[in-house]
Amino acid sequence: MIPLEANFPTDFAARYREQGYWRGETFPALLRERAERFGSRTAVVGGDQRWTYADLLEKAEVAACGFLKLGLQPGDRVVVQLPNIPEFFSVVFGLFIARLVPVYALPAHRQTEILHFLQKSEAAAYVTAASHDGFDYRDVARSIKLERPELECVIIVGEAQEFISFGSFERDQHIAFEPADPSSVAFLQISGGSTGLSKLIPRTHDDYIYSFRASAEICQLTEESVYLVALPAAHNFPMSSPGYLGVFYAGGTVVLAPSPSPETVFPLVEREKVTITGLVPPLALLWLQAAPSSKHDLSSLQVLQVGGAKFMPESAKRVRPTLGCTLQQVFGMAEGLVNYTRLDDPEDIIVETQGRPISPDDEILIVDDQGNPVAEGEAGNLLTRGPYTIRNYHNDPGANSRSFTQDGFYKTGDIVKRTPEGYLVVQGRATDHINRAGEKISADEVEDHLLAHPNVFDAAVVSIPDPFLGERICAFVIPQGEKPKGPALKAFMRSRKVADFKVPDQIVFVDAFELTAVGKVSRKELRARLRAQFLGDEELKA
Numbered sequence: 001m002i003p004l005e006a007n008f009p010t011d012f013a014a015r016y017r018e019q020g021y022w023r024g025e026t027f028p029a030l031l032r033e034r035a036e037r038f039g040s041r042t043a044v045v046g047g048d049q050r051w052t053y054a055d056l057l058e059k060a061e062v063a064a065c066g067f068l069k070l071g072l073q074p075g076d077r078v079v080v081q082l083p084n085i086p087e088f089f090s091v092v093f094g095l096f097i098a099r100l101v102p103v104y105a106l107p108a109h110r111q112t113e114i115l116h117f118l119q120k121s122e123a124a125a126y127v128t129a130a131s132h133d134g135f136d137y138r139d140v141a142r143s144i145k146l147e148r149p150e151l152e153c154v155i156i157v158g159e160a161q162e163f164i165s166f167g168s169f170e171r172d173q174h175i176a177f178e179p180a181d182p183s184s185v186a187f188l189q190i191s192g193g194s195t196g197l198s199k200l201i202p203r204t205h206d207d208y209i210y211s212f213r214a215s216a217e218i219c220q221l222t223e224e225s226v227y228l229v230a231l232p233a234a235h236n237f238p239m240s241s242p243g244y245l246g247v248f249y250a251g252g253t254v255v256l257a258p259s260p261s262p263e264t265v266f267p268l269v270e271r272e273k274v275t276i277t278g279l280v281p282p283l284a285l286l287w288l289q290a291a292p293s294s295k296h297d298l299s300s301l302q303v304l305q306v307g308g309a310k311f312m313p314e315s316a317k318r319v320r321p322t323l324g325c326t327l328q329q330v331f332g333m334a335e336g337l338v339n340y341t342r343l344d345d346p347e348d349i350i351v352e353t354q355g356r357p358i359s360p361d362d363e364i365l366i367v368d369d370q371g372n373p374v375a376e377g378e379a380g381n382l383l384t385r386g387p388y389t390i391r392n393y394h395n396d397p398g399a400n401s402r403s404f405t406q407d408g409f410y411k412t413g414d415i416v417k418r419t420p421e422g423y424l425v426v427q428g429r430a431t432d433h434i435n436r437a438g439e440k441i442s443a444d445e446v447e448d449h450l451l452a453h454p455n456v457f458d459a460a461v462v463s464i465p466d467p468f469l470g471e472r473i474c475a476f477v478i479p480q481g482e483k484p485k486g487p488a489l490k491a492f493m494r495s496r497k498v499a500d501f502k503v504p505d506q507i508v509f510v511d512a513f514e515l516t517a518v519g520k521v522s523r524k525e526l527r528a529r530l531r532a533q534f535l536g537d538e539e540l541k542a
């Protein structure tokens with residue numbers, strides 16, 4: 001099994017410890033400490049369940065016993081695909097206590113992505129829910145078992161049928177839990193993926209706990225904070241910016257929303273007196289639209305965080321007058337760096353910028369395409385290095401050489417400029433992914449699926465500006481043989497069992513792609529040309 005490595009150079013690691021960023025805390029120790037301190041306070045509300053901090057620890061320990069009794073060994077990777085239900089927490093904290101390593105998949109992922117995560121991480125187990133939102137995840141589990149019969153441990157939260165039932169796990173007094181190493185990799189997060197399939201992001205206890213401890217402070221979380229998880233719990237934003245982990249750190253309450261729509265969420269905000277939540281821009285727009293006519297009392301809300309994609313200033317301006325709370329822009333990435341506008345910043349900074357970094361030791365470089373620093377205030381490529389930004393992807397030498405500089409800076413792929421006050425303003429990005437409502441989709445990956453169709457000669461996938469989604473996916477397709485219909489191509493992509501958010505919103509058939517004199521063109525150049533050529537078209541504006 002390929003070892004999990006974080007690769008922080010020893011001099012940097014020493015400095016991050018000296019500065020007090022890395023304090024040797026671990027997830028299991030943190031949960032125990034919180035359970036002692038806040039035992040009877042409510043930690044989690046979801047569906048008809050309410051768990052105290054003591055309940056959460058108890059359930060996580062039972063889960064840890066169950067995982068270990070299945071024969072899983074410390075260091076084994078476990079792909080976790082769960083919706084926003086309380087068991088999300090007992091599963092992942094159970095894994096941490098057992099020193100197993102969660103690999104976070106999103107509920108929208110399908111067999112193709114799950115198989116990729118299982119393979120890439122060499123996982124020994126897969127944990128999912130019986131069903132959610134009308135989708136039966138046991139069907140995913142079944143087709144995975146056909147492809148990987150050696151995967152013995154498939155654990156289901158809910159009615160397990162032929163699989164292992166999470167509900168059957170029991171405490172075992174004979175199992176002793178060994179302490180985790182704070183510098184070890186605690187879990188693998190998945191990247192949005194600018195090229196091809198998602199990469200795996202190794203995060204350590206030390207670095208990740210620092211990121212949400214500092215975030216909790218920036219967001220002024222206390223025991224009284226009530227955080228609503230509206231986005232999928234497996235995503236880095238609701239997880240740690242400051243997310244539910246920041247709230248657990250502070251002793252507050254986490255409320256899980258089964259869906260982020262105003263109809264579902266507004267009653268929850270009122271009932272649980274939610275004080276803070278994090279949304280992607282399209283959801284924030286929906287909330288802004290629905291709030292004025294809502295009969296629900298949203299006055300408990302103090303902070304609305306928006307991030308994952310650019311929140312335009314015209315929309316940002318409307319948050320305070322419409323919802324009566326402070327907007328906080330969050331510009332972060334699963335690879336590390338997170339920027340926040342501060343709660344007491346002047347309104348123009350909150351509206352116009354995407355914030356400044358968490359840490360005084362977050363190094364920010366803004367460079368031109370040759371790697372030279374741009375003049376202050378000019379736009380350029382954002383590179384970053386710091387106490388919670390990864391130095392490598394797991395098991396991916398190609399991506400590592402593309403995505404990191406020699407001296408360990410992560411190339412974010414974002415184009416930003418910096419204000420004199422040190423705030424970043426996101427201008428766009430250099431890489432070819434599509435940011436569809438905060439979901440990052442690799443153009444390569446979608447093209448590859450389309451090319452598998454017998455009547456597709458070639459395909460180029462680009463992002464098209466969209467007033468609601470921010471960007472939508474447009475595929476230019478050169479047909480061969482019998483020209484396929486757009487809906488049939490979309491259905492074909494779905495039949496390849498990929499997440500629905502990757503299916504193109506729009507398909508435009510073209511006769512040929514224009515080539516250069518030598519007949520060669522990079523895909524990046526081709527996509528740029530297609531966008532430029534067709535962007536004026538009425539058809540694409542629709």
Ligand code: OOB
Pocket residue numbers: 191192236237241306307308309310311329330331332333334335338354412414426429435438440
């Ligand atoms: C968050 O994480 P990821 O890994 O899904 O995506 C990271 C990318 C960034 O590189 C940037 O391209 C884009 O998403 N992004 C934004 C943004 N926040 C993220 N672009 C413009 N404005 C923003 N506010 O999306 C994520 C992770 C932690 C906290 C918040 C978001």
